[in-house]
Amino acid sequence: MANDFGLNVTMASGETINLKIQFGGGAELLFGNIRSHEVSIPAIAAATPSGSKQADRPSDITFLIQWMKDNMLKEREGLFVEGETVRPGILVLINDTDWELEGEGDYILQPKDEIVFISTLHGG
Amino acid sequence: MPPRTCQFCQNARAIIRRPKTGDHVCKECFFNVFETEVHNTIQEAKLFKPGDRVAIGASGGKDSTVLAHVMKTLNERYDYGLNLFLLSIDEGITGYRDDSLETVKRNQQQYDLPLKILSYKELYGWTMDAIVEQVGRKNNCTFCGVFRRQALDRGAASLNVDHIVTGHNADDIAETVLMNIMRGDIARLGRCTLICTQGEDTIRRSKPLKYAYEKEIVMYAYFKKLDYFSTECIYSPDAYRGHARSFLKSLEVARPSVIIDIIRSGEAFEVAQEVVIKEQRKCSRCGYIASNELCKACTLLEGLERGIPKLGIRDGKRKKIEIEATEPDGPLRTIPMFKLPSVMENSQAARTETTAPS
Ligand SMILES: [Zn+2]
Ligand SMILES: [Zn+2]
Numbered sequence: 001m002a003n004d005f006g007l008n009v010t011m012a013s014g015e016t017i018n019l020k021i022q023f024g025g026g027a028e029l030l031f032g033n034i035r036s037h038e039v040s041i042p043a044i045a046a047a048t049p050s051g052s053k054q055a056d057r058p059s060d061i062t063f064l065i066q067w068m069k070d071n072m073l074k075e076r077e078g079l080f081v082e083g084e085t086v087r088p089g090i091l092v093l094i095n096d097t098d099w100e101l102e103g104e105g106d107y108i109l110q111p112k113d114e115i116v117f118i119s120t121l122h123g124g
Numbered sequence: 125m126p127p128r129t130c131q132f133c134q135n136a137r138a139i140i141r142r143p144k145t146g147d148h149v150c151k152e153c154f155f156n157v158f159e160t161e162v163h164n165t166i167q168e169a170k171l172f173k174p175g176d177r178v179a180i181g182a183s184g185g186k187d188s189t190v191l192a193h194v195m196k197t198l199n200e201r202y203d204y205g206l207n208l209f210l211l212s213i214d215e216g217i218t219g220y221r222d223d224s225l226e227t228v229k230r231n232q233q234q235y236d237l238p239l240k241i242l243s244y245k246e247l248y249g250w251t252m253d254a255i256v257e258q259v260g261r262k263n264n265c266t267f268c269g270v271f272r273r274q275a276l277d278r279g280a281a282s283l284n285v286d287h288i289v290t291g292h293n294a295d296d297i298a299e300t301v302l303m304n305i306m307r308g309d310i311a312r313l314g315r316c317t318l319i320c321t322q323g324e325d326t327i328r329r330s331k332p333l334k335y336a337y338e339k340e341i342v343m344y345a346y347f348k349k350l351d352y353f354s355t356e357c358i359y360s361p362d363a364y365r366g367h368a369r370s371f372l373k374s375l376e377v378a379r380p381s382v383i384i385d386i387i388r389s390g391e392a393f394e395v396a397q398e399v400v401i402k403e404q405r406k407c408s409r410c411g412y413i414a415s416n417e418l419c420k421a422c423t424l425l426e427g428l429e430r431g432i433p434k435l436g437i438r439d440g441k442r443k444k445i446e447i448e449a450t451e452p453d454g455p456l457r458t459i460p461m462f463k464l465p466s467v468m469e470n471s472q473a474a475r476t477e478t479t480a481p482s
Contacts, residue, residue, distance in 0.1 A: 024346065024354075025186065025342060025354045026354035026355055026356070029355065087373075088370070088373035088374045088376060088377045089338075089369070089370075089373040091339060091342055091343065093346070096139060096347075097127075097137075097138070097139045097140075098139060098140045098141050098343070100141040101128050101138055101139070101140070101141050101148060116346075118342055118346060119354070120186075120295075120338045120339060120341075120342045121369070121373075
């Protein structure tokens with residue numbers, strides 16, 4: 001399912017990376033109740049608000065989370081982000097692998113990566 | 125970062141870091157270790173014996189969906205010899221339970237298990253939607269909790285099963301331990317970590333996923349592509365549990381073993397004094413287990429029917445709102461008489477025979 005989130009967002013450099021983002025377990029409820037998104041994000045990251053990571057680094061998951069918060073998140077942002085990462089209880093998979101095996105926020109995004117966010121916080 | 129290899133088979137690519145152990149495991153080894161651990165939990169607690177009739181409390185959510193899948197798998201793999209049923213309660217919450225029941229109906233097809241759905245409406249004459257309309261959003265969870273508990277037992281009795289398994293996972297139990305500590309509820313602290321609870325006249329309830337981490341349950345459902353429904357109940361912002369949950373999840377990030385550690389702590393607590401448990405008797409109106417003249421559900425239902433929904437609700441500082449039970453003027457809706465499943469009557473008879481008088 002395509003949508004219009006940030007399709008033309010580019011930075012001055014113009015370089016972008018295309019990614020597929022999927023939501024599950026109720027996380028989609030925070031993103032307009034759409035499970036599958038194709039996005040195009042800047043290839044070069046901005047600095048994190050706290051300055052913990054600098055600008056001009058290749059885009060990583062930390063930047064993606066920040067970018068999603070600014071460009072995609074529809075409601076109740078505290079249910080998705082906490083500080084500069086996802087809220088505890090949200091699982092992240094990078095190309096179907098637990099992000100804890102891939103360096104979590106430091107993982108450097110590659111074109112066509114598929115990133116899945118699953119909430120464990122919704123009813124069982 | 126080069127792909128990591130599974131620490132179990134030393135062959136396939138690892139896809140999950142197990143929160144309990146930190147092991148890096150491939151998909152097949154993960155399925156295997158997850159299922160085997162549930163099997164070991166079941167065996168160590170001797171939860172079942174061949175021929176048992178067991179109802180899986182199914183909500184359509186992740187935990188009960190994984191439980192149904194794993195119970196069905198283990199029953200076949202290890203020849204437990206169980207007759208399994210799916211049992212769902214329809215609280216009558218538009219846009220929540222009606223959707224999740226559709227998931228349960230698909231699960232019934234997928235797992236080929238008989239399904240029983242019992243609704244609050246048919247049992248009590250009230251849906252949760254109607255209850256909320258009358259009582260508002262403050263005490264509605266009390267109604268729902270009391271009504272669900274009794275509905276599950278009645279559904280189980282109608283399936284003639286004497287054992288209900290529920291999808292409570294390790295995170296749920298750790299959360300409950302924390303909440304009971306924070307409330308100083310010692311009686312419950314001892315009970316809440318038990319894998320199986322059974323009173324004299326109650327249907328057994330067990331939690332086979334007691335040691336299964338929520339993360340692994342969700343990952344299992346994801347990689348098995350299980351069909352489950354996830355949303356929050358529209359009426360239940362259980363704020364207190366929500367805080368306990370967030371706290372626990374934050375702890376888990378720092379130290380993943382914390383969930384099991386809290387459960388172990390709960391198990392290790394010894395209650396110094398015997399906790400006085402009120403003697404159980406039968407509700408004079410519906411025959412269900414009660415500690416007073418009327419069971420909780422009958423009291424709550426009478427309040428609803430008479431338009432005084434505070435009847436039977438504990439009100440913070442005051443002990444309990446007691447309203448003199450006057451005879452109702454008109455016919456009052458009551459709950460049908462409860463009968464224990466016949467399998468239990470037999471086993472009770474057997475127990476009486478084998479218990480020598482002291
Ligand atoms: Zn393996
Ligand atoms: Zn009763």
